[in-house]
Amino acid sequence: GAGVSQTPSNKVTEKGKYVELRCDPISGHTALYWYRQSLGQGPEFLIYFQGTGAADDSGLPNDRFFAVRPEGSVSTLKIQRTERGDSAVYLCASSPQGGSTDTQYFGPGTRLTVL
Amino acid sequence: AQSVAQPEDQVNVAEGNPLTVKCTYSVSGNPYLFWYVQYPNRGLQFLLKYITGDNLVKGSYGFEAEFNKSQTSFHLKKPSALVSDSALYFCAVRDVPTGGFKTIFGAGTRLFVKA
Numbered sequence: 001g002a003g004v005s006q007t008p009s010n011k012v013t014e015k016g017k018y019v020e021l022r023c024d025p026i027s028g029h030t031a032l033y034w035y036r037q038s039l040g041q042g043p044e045f046l047i048y049f050q051g052t053g054a055a056d057d058s059g060l061p062n063d064r065f066f067a068v069r070p071e072g073s074v075s076t077l078k079i080q081r082t083e084r085g086d087s088a089v090y091l092c093a094s095s096p097q098g099g100s101t102d103t104q105y106f107g108p109g110t111r112l113t114v115l
Numbered sequence: 116a117q118s119v120a121q122p123e124d125q126v127n128v129a130e131g132n133p134l135t136v137k138c139t140y141s142v143s144g145n146p147y148l149f150w151y152v153q154y155p156n157r158g159l160q161f162l163l164k165y166i167t168g169d170n171l172v173k174g175s176y177g178f179e180a181e182f183n184k185s186q187t188s189f190h191l192k193k194p195s196a197l198v199s200d201s202a203l204y205f206c207a208v209r210d211v212p213t214g215g216f217k218t219i220f221g222a223g224t225r226l227f228v229k230a
Contacts, residue, residue: 003158031216033218040222041222041223042119042205042207042221043159043220044220045217045218045219048216048217055216056216056217058217059217091159093159098216100147100209100216101164101166103149103161103164104161104218106151106160107158108156108157108158
């Protein structure tokens with residue numbers, strides 16, 4: 001079956017611009033996660049959705065970052081006033097129920113470059 | 116606070132030889148432990164997880180890992196390495212129940228298997 005998909009695969013933007021990154025989870029998965037992976041590092045947790053609500057947004061670095069999942073399926077990560085330090089690969093994952101023992105299934109990521 | 120350490124940036128092994136990729140963790144509660152593999156230009160793929168029960172966990176592609184509570188380790192192993200195992204490996208932990216659903220990843224270990 002179809003896995004987690006993310007669009008775009010690459011995004012280049014200029015400092016100060018606004019960007020949106022999209023994630024389509026596996027059909028039927030209620031939990032969705034966003035991570036950020038910088039070069040040479042492991043994924044860093046950003047936010048976790050259970051259904052439509054953000055159950056844990058403690059990983060969002062500041063108020064320039066925001067994510068939504070209005071219908072409990074597709075999610076959009078929004079970054080305002082981008083900075084060069086935001087350059088990274090943004091990963092999305094989904095899991096069937098969001099329980100603590102759930103396996104997360106990752107998408108291929110969106111590589112964001114802020115010039 | 117929960118953390119994961121992968122002490123080796125890179126592991127080199129000859130094809131056919133056994134391999135070990137090391138992981139140690141720190142949590143305040145009971146850990147749930149995971150291994151993921153990342154191939155170039157692809158998302159993270161789940162290999163195996165330890166939740167409870169038998170300390171030796173078997174996963175995909177012939178990999179296994181042993182949970183050692185006294186040493187707070189969860190090393191990944193395979194009896195006979197293949198060239199196709201060459202990839203980036205990540206260990207991850209969830210601190211249950213204090214850490215909720217946040218998953219903390221190590222920085223990764225690059226495995227090179229030489230023919």
